[in-house]
Amino acid sequence: MLRSFFTGERQRIQMHIPDGFVSAPINIATFAVSATALGAAVVKAKKELDERTTPLLGVTAAFIFAAQMLNFPVAGGTSGHFLGAVLAGILLGPFNACLVLGLVLIIQCLVFADGGLSALGSNIFNMGVVGGIVSTYFFYVLRRMLPKTRLGFSIATAISSWSSVVLASVSCSLMLALSGTSPLSVVLPAMGGVHVLIGIGEALITTTVIGTLLALRPDLVGALQTGGAP
Amino acid sequence: MRNPLKSAIWIGVGISLLLAAFIAPFASSSPDGLERIAKDHGFLGKSEAPGVSVWNHAPVKDYAMPGVKNEKVATGAAGVAGALGTFAAAYGFARLACRKNSDKA
Numbered sequence: 001m002l003r004s005f006f007t008g009e010r011q012r013i014q015m016h017i018p019d020g021f022v023s024a025p026i027n028i029a030t031f032a033v034s035a036t037a038l039g040a041a042v043v044k045a046k047k048e049l050d051e052r053t054t055p056l057l058g059v060t061a062a063f064i065f066a067a068q069m070l071n072f073p074v075a076g077g078t079s080g081h082f083l084g085a086v087l088a089g090i091l092l093g094p095f096n097a098c099l100v101l102g103l104v105l106i107i108q109c110l111v112f113a114d115g116g117l118s119a120l121g122s123n124i125f126n127m128g129v130v131g132g133i134v135s136t137y138f139f140y141v142l143r144r145m146l147p148k149t150r151l152g153f154s155i156a157t158a159i160s161s162w163s164s165v166v167l168a169s170v171s172c173s174l175m176l177a178l179s180g181t182s183p184l185s186v187v188l189p190a191m192g193g194v195h196v197l198i199g200i201g202e203a204l205i206t207t208t209v210i211g212t213l214l215a216l217r218p219d220l221v222g223a224l225q226t227g228g229a230p
Numbered sequence: 231m232r233n234p235l236k237s238a239i240w241i242g243v244g245i246s247l248l249l250a251a252f253i254a255p256f257a258s259s260s261p262d263g264l265e266r267i268a269k270d271h272g273f274l275g276k277s278e279a280p281g282v283s284v285w286n287h288a289p290v291k292d293y294a295m296p297g298v299k300n301e302k303v304a305t306g307a308a309g310v311a312g313a314l315g316t317f318a319a320a321y322g323f324a325r326l327a328c329r330k331n332s333d334k335a
Contacts, residue, residue, distance in 0.1 A: 015265075018282075020282040021273065062247075069249075078262070079261065080262060107319060112288060113292065217234075
């Protein structure tokens with residue numbers, strides 16, 4: 001791994017927190033929260049999933065896996081990529097979104113060496129709990145405040161998907177600072193600054209995919225069923 | 231109702247596979263937000279020190295299918311395998327939960 005990194009033969013690809021960045025106490029604490037959230041998600045899934053939603057959960061996971069590979073350039077030699085947490089949340093609900101992100105992150109960690117195994121709890125916390133659960137509830141709040149039109153639905157989608165990426169990066173910054181890896185005054189503006197831009201990509205992709213589904217297959221958009229007509 | 235849903239699912243899987251096969255190999259190779267900041271602020275090394283990595287048996291490291299020489303093809307193949315595997319894992323997991331559910335009902 002180290003060797004291939006320095007020989008430059010094949011660039012090391014890391015999109016999630018690797019081992020060594022976050023301290024053991026933080027990783028243990030976030031693991032506990034993430035495992036609890038996933039446990040709750042499985043309990044809910046057992047009650048709520050039906051023949052209609054099971055394949056949708058599979059395809060959402062596959063799409064998120066593929067789309068996370070598509071790094072797009074943002075300012076100054078940095079790239080960003082899709083997260084997909086709010087997309088999954090709008091389609092499947094907040095806890096199923098956490099479940100999908102958790103599954104994707106476990107596969108990326110164990111099969112693709114992306115994201116450290118010791119940091120798995122932290123990665124699931126940032127993307128599944130903060131991204132999936134918290135940000136989808138934020139979408140519900142926005143949706144209630146905005147006009148019940150397709151435009152209102154799209155604005156709620158755009159804002160909540162943008163903020164999901166920014167919030168996840170803030171959460172990651174806090175972990176790095178609490179771990180003594182980098183001072184908060186350094187890492188928070190740096191992470192927040194770049195993810196404010198990456199979030200724009202997130203909002204564009206999420207709003208486009210949801211907008212397309214709203215136009216073609218509104219029956220697949222779970223948030224429509226649970227929250228009344230748009 | 232059943233067939234249109236099935237077709238929508240296969241279209242979704244198809245789009246995911248196309249993205250993984252043909253777009254992923256041409257994605258930006260610049261470091262992502264976190265990696266770039268780790269590089270700029272001098273803590274990237276923390277993840278590369280010997281013995282830090284706890285899991286060293288990942289079969290498809292760095293999204294490159296082993297044994298494939300061409301880098302673009304290796305990335306595409308890894309993406310297709312990953313997207314298919316993720317679909318199977320998530321669908322299988324959900325089916326398992328769903329079956330237990332319908333047994334109880």
